[in-house]
Amino acid sequence: MNxxxxxxxxxxxxxxxxxxxxxxxxxxxxxxxxxxxxGAGKTTLFNLISGFQPLSGGTVRFSGRTVDGKKPHxxxxxxxxxxxxxxxxxxxxxxFDNTSVGxxxxxxxxxxxxxxxxxxxxxxxxxxxxxxxxKVGLASVAGDLAANLSYGKxxxxxxxxxxxxEPELLILDEPAAGLNDSETAELAAxxxxxxxxGITIMLVEHDMTLVMGICRRVIVLASxxxxxxxTPEVVRADPAVLEAYLGTDDA
Amino acid sequence: xxxxxxxxxxxxxxxxxxxxxxxxxxxxxxxGYFYQLSTLALIFALLAASLHLVTGVSGLLHLGQAxxxxxxxxxxxxxxxxxxxxxxxxxxxxxxxxxxxxxxxALPTMRLVSIYFAVATxxxxxxxxxxxxxxxxxxxxxxxxxxxxxxEFFGYDVGARIGTYFVVAVIVLFSLWxxxxxxxxxxxxxxxxxxxxxxxxxxxxxxxxxxxxxxxAVSAFFAGIAGALWAxxxxxxxxxxxNFANSILILAMVVxxxxxxxxxxxxxxxxxxxxPEALRGVGDFRNIMVGLTMFLVIVFxxxxxxxxxxxxxFFRSRFxxxxxxxxxxxxxxx
Amino acid sequence: MIDPYYLQQLVIGLSLGMTYALIAIGFTLIFGVxxxxxxxxxxxxxxxxxxxxxxxxxxxxxxxxxLFIVLAVGAFAGFGLERLAFKPFRRxxxxxxxxxxxxxxxxxxxxxxxxxxxxxxxxxxxxxQFQQVPLASLINQPIAIGPITIVSGDIIIFSVAxxxxxxxxxxxxxxxxxxxxxxxxxxxxxxKYSGINTDRTIISTFALGSMMGxxxxxxxxxxYGAIFPAMxxxxxxxxxxxxxxxxxxxxPGAVISALILGVSESMATTFVSSxxxxxxxxxxxxxxxxxxxxxxxxxxxxxx
Numbered sequence: 001m002n003x004x005x006x007x008x009x010x011x012x013x014x015x016x017x018x019x020x021x022x023x024x025x026x027x028x029x030x031x032x033x034x035x036x037x038x039g040a041g042k043t044t045l046f047n048l049i050s051g052f053q054p055l056s057g058g059t060v061r062f063s064g065r066t067v068d069g070k071k072p073h074x075x076x077x078x079x080x081x082x083x084x085x086x087x088x089x090x091x092x093x094x095x096f097d098n099t100s101v102g103x104x105x106x107x108x109x110x111x112x113x114x115x116x117x118x119x120x121x122x123x124x125x126x127x128x129x130x131x132x133x134x135k136v137g138l139a140s141v142a143g144d145l146a147a148n149l150s151y152g153k154x155x156x157x158x159x160x161x162x163x164x165x166e167p168e169l170l171i172l173d174e175p176a177a178g179l180n181d182s183e184t185a186e187l188a189a190x191x192x193x194x195x196x197x198g199i200t201i202m203l204v205e206h207d208m209t210l211v212m213g214i215c216r217r218v219i220v221l222a223s224x225x226x227x228x229x230x231t232p233e234v235v236r237a238d239p240a241v242l243e244a245y246l247g248t249d250d251a
Numbered sequence: 252x253x254x255x256x257x258x259x260x261x262x263x264x265x266x267x268x269x270x271x272x273x274x275x276x277x278x279x280x281x282x283g284y285f286y287q288l289s290t291l292a293l294i295f296a297l298l299a300a301s302l303h304l305v306t307g308v309s310g311l312l313h314l315g316q317a318x319x320x321x322x323x324x325x326x327x328x329x330x331x332x333x334x335x336x337x338x339x340x341x342x343x344x345x346x347x348x349x350x351x352x353x354x355x356x357a358l359p360t361m362r363l364v365s366i367y368f369a370v371a372t373x374x375x376x377x378x379x380x381x382x383x384x385x386x387x388x389x390x391x392x393x394x395x396x397x398x399x400x401x402x403e404f405f406g407y408d409v410g411a412r413i414g415t416y417f418v419v420a421v422i423v424l425f426s427l428w429x430x431x432x433x434x435x436x437x438x439x440x441x442x443x444x445x446x447x448x449x450x451x452x453x454x455x456x457x458x459x460x461x462x463x464x465x466x467x468a469v470s471a472f473f474a475g476i477a478g479a480l481w482a483x484x485x486x487x488x489x490x491x492x493x494n495f496a497n498s499i500l501i502l503a504m505v506v507x508x509x510x511x512x513x514x515x516x517x518x519x520x521x522x523x524x525x526x527p528e529a530l531r532g533v534g535d536f537r538n539i540m541v542g543l544t545m546f547l548v549i550v551f552x553x554x555x556x557x558x559x560x561x562x563x564x565f566f567r568s569r570f571x572x573x574x575x576x577x578x579x580x581x582x583x584x585x
Numbered sequence: 586m587i588d589p590y591y592l593q594q595l596v597i598g599l600s601l602g603m604t605y606a607l608i609a610i611g612f613t614l615i616f617g618v619x620x621x622x623x624x625x626x627x628x629x630x631x632x633x634x635x636x637x638x639x640x641x642x643x644x645x646x647x648x649x650x651x652l653f654i655v656l657a658v659g660a661f662a663g664f665g666l667e668r669l670a671f672k673p674f675r676r677x678x679x680x681x682x683x684x685x686x687x688x689x690x691x692x693x694x695x696x697x698x699x700x701x702x703x704x705x706x707x708x709x710x711x712x713x714q715f716q717q718v719p720l721a722s723l724i725n726q727p728i729a730i731g732p733i734t735i736v737s738g739d740i741i742i743f744s745v746a747x748x749x750x751x752x753x754x755x756x757x758x759x760x761x762x763x764x765x766x767x768x769x770x771x772x773x774x775x776x777k778y779s780g781i782n783t784d785r786t787i788i789s790t791f792a793l794g795s796m797m798g799x800x801x802x803x804x805x806x807x808x809y810g811a812i813f814p815a816m817x818x819x820x821x822x823x824x825x826x827x828x829x830x831x832x833x834x835x836x837p838g839a840v841i842s843a844l845i846l847g848v849s850e851s852m853a854t855t856f857v858s859s860x861x862x863x864x865x866x867x868x869x870x871x872x873x874x875x876x877x878x879x880x881x882x883x884x885x886x887x888x889x
Contacts, residue, residue, distance in 0.1 A: 050454065052450075071453070071458075072454050073453045073454070073455075073456050073457055073458050073459065076453075076454055076455060077456045081455070081456075082454055084451065088450075088451040090443065090444055090447035090448060090451075091447065092443070092447060093440070093443055093444075093447065097443070101440055101441060101444045101452065101455050102455050102456070103437075104437040104440060104457070105441070105455040105456025106456045109436065109437045109438045111433050111438050111465065111466070111469060113438070114436035114437070115429050115432040115433055115436075121437075122437055125437050161455065312693070359871075359875050360874070360875065363875075366622065367829075367874055369693070370622070370825070370829070370870070370874070371870070371871060373822075374822075374826075374870045374871055375867075375871070377863060377867055378863075378864060378867045378868075381860075381861065381863055381864055381867075385860045385861060496701075499697060502694075506694060538705045538708070539701070539702055539705035539706060539709065541701060542698045542699070542702040542705060543698075543702055545694065545698040545701070546670070546695055546698035546699060549691055549694050549698060550673050550695060
């Protein structure tokens with residue numbers, strides 16, 4: 001069964017199509033890249049899938065269930081988690097607390113339970129948070145204020161927070177933005193490891209080296225339409241894709 | 252000294268001051284004025300703590316807390332006067348009444364974004380105040396209400412002085428403990444996520460609207476309790492105690508003490524209640540002191556008195572106990 | 586034929602609404618330029634009233650002179666307020682910080698604190714009771730027009746407000762300072778890079794808005810004969826509601842909403858006691874916030 005099905009999805013703003021009749025499917029275990037030039041509609045598509053913007057047309061199915069119209073938190077609880085392009089960590093909380101927010105959203109913890117209940121849920125949340133932190137390598141700075149982390153570490157913090165949600169599908173929004181070549185290589189290896197452990201991953205990216213390097217499949221968007229879908233080799237050679245990227249220096 | 256025992260020591264000190272030192276002082280001087288003052292300080296400490304929950308921790312700027320304080324006071328007073336409901340029943344009912352009003356108010360307004368929500372709370376606070384002031388048939392309007400009985404347990408009147416102080420102290424301290432547990436938990440982390448970035452919190456699976464309505468109601472509950480305490484201890488309430496100026500006073504306490512810090516909120520309350528009294532000699536400058544203090548703090552010490560200190564200690568304690576706990580023992584977060 | 590009583594209420598409502606409009610413009614201008622609510626604006630209104638009163642009791646000059654001097658006092662007070670309560674928070678002059686949420690909440694609270702200080706200071710100096718306003722300067726001489734009776738104040742308020750609104754329009758559309766105000770409202774960083782002195786523009790905006798608020802204060806004070814330190818609170822809230830109804834950044838929207846509010850209020854007082862007049866404004870506010878997020882006139886509202 002497909003994990004994520006995007007079916008003829010569209011989004012219009014004042015008659016202008018930001019996303020126009022896009023369809024694709026992602027299977028469990030996939031490592032997919034979503035690329036396209038600036039203004040292609042990647043972010044909008046992403047927002048449509050994760051429930052941040054309403055669909056103008058089409059439907060999105062996740063784990064077989066229709067998710068259009070669902071709130072972002074409901075979709076998150078179905079097993080979809082994400083990071084943000086402009087790094088939205090919680091600056092005034094510690095690294096550990098940041099990560100735990102991912103877990104508490106999924107596991108749940110009520111106020112009553114917090115005051116008078118048992119520690120069962122708290123332990124689950126702790127366990128998940130530590131596991132996520134260890135996976136990204138930030139366990140040693142768990143007590144540090146998130147605002148004090150370097151840019152690169154913040155990226156990993158966001159990923160940790162998303163991992164604490166124990167997602168089926170992890171969507172990374174431009175994870176390589178602002179990283180240099182060696183950092184990008186490290187990130188690439190890390191993403192591959194995550195995928196090998198069973199997490200389905202979709203990368204929304206600009207950076208061609210990252211996407212072409214690790215993704216087994218690449219979907220290309222331009223002007224709101226899908227213009228390519230296949231392995232990196234196929235997509236790289238596709239004339240339509242090349243034309244869309246003419247003028248960009250990336251490949 | 253390990254983190255855990257340091258925290259226990261702090262609590263112990265607090266308990267000692269409230270239950271041993273202060274009563275000894277009060278009994279020694281035995282003046283009605285001091286009793287009133289200490290009760291007032293405790294009540295406002297609770298009020299500041301209740302606002303801290305919603306504004307300091309969750310980041311919802313709330314300009315109408317005095318209205319819920321008033322709802323609690325009037326519920327307690329009216330129940331006592333019209334139905335002879337005793338303190339032990341009237342107190343929780345006052346809290347629940349305030350919470351119910353809060354839910355009613357929060358449901359339509361919770362989707363409003365920060366500043367607009369603040370303005371909505373201002374309007375709602377004012378509407379409640381207008382009702383308290385002008386619906387004379389229900390509330391006797393500006394004349395206020397005189398309660399028929401003080402704090403009684405099964406017919407036993409605890410008496411005006413030391414007894415009342417202890418009852419108030421126990422209730423306030425227990426409430427503060429509950430609020431402390433609420434915020435020092437993973438639930439508290441979810442609340443803080445609301446403050447930091449509520450859209451992002453939504454993406455993390457947190458039902459932000461439900462959480463906001465919930466904490467708003469809890470905050471109102473405690474404000475209502477404070478109101479009932481006020482009604483029963485002073486025996487007389489009038490709408491003037493629950494207007495916008497009082498909402499701002501409570502907000503000033505939280506701001507001065509440091510947003511996000513419970514001890515800060517309590518200290519802010521004590522400061523803004525006791526300092527003007529201590530400076531009574533300065534006469535009518537008291538009110539201006541509130542504004543001045545708030546202003547100076549915001550401009551020069553934006554994180555408030557305890558903002559920096561408490562934040563540092565907060566994170567250190569998280570790291571220490573969580574790391575040492577290793578997930579096996581009590582991590583401290585609930 | 587409409588009952589003359591209601592016509593009368595309409596006129597009263599309109600002049601009341603005009604005073605709200607003058608205050609609302611101050612809110613709107615400042616919000617447009619700084620994206621913050623100036624909580625101390627109501628106190629500028631009060632300062633205007635007190636300044637006028639002091640002037641009248643000392644020198645009893647003609648109304649026009651009083652208004653001019655109050656204009657000056659208002660501008661000066663606005664300038665002072667901006668320097669004290671708003672400038673300290675603009676530590677970095679980039680757009681993100683100019684309109685950031687933390688800055689907005691800090692200035693909301695600092696202007697709140699400022700308003701407390703001003704109000705209490707006035708109470709300290711003048712006492713909290715209604716001030717004695719010399720009877721001769723009250724502007725409530727009745728004037729009969731056909732079947733209805735209005736007062737001189739209605740005409741004065743209307744004409745003064747009309748002149749000020751016209752002047753403001755002209756300033757905004759045809760002068761350099763007006764252009765810079767509109768530019769900074771639209772895009773502070775862009776304006777800065779175009780060479781516009783944002784600091785000076787912000788000061789001018791405060792001065793302009795405060796001038797109008799102060800004049801509203803003295804006019805209302807003379808109309809009702811009621812001048813006291815807390816007088817700014819209720820009109821301030823109502824003007825704020827008008828701003829929100831108007832879509833936050835639209836001056837015509839704010840003016841029309843203010844008039845609607847004024848008329849609704851005066852009509853409502855024919856049915857219920859005037860102590861409930863505040864309810865009208867608060868209800869409008871809640872309804873607008875919930876059901877008309879773009880304001881009644883679609884001015885749009887910025888996502889925080």
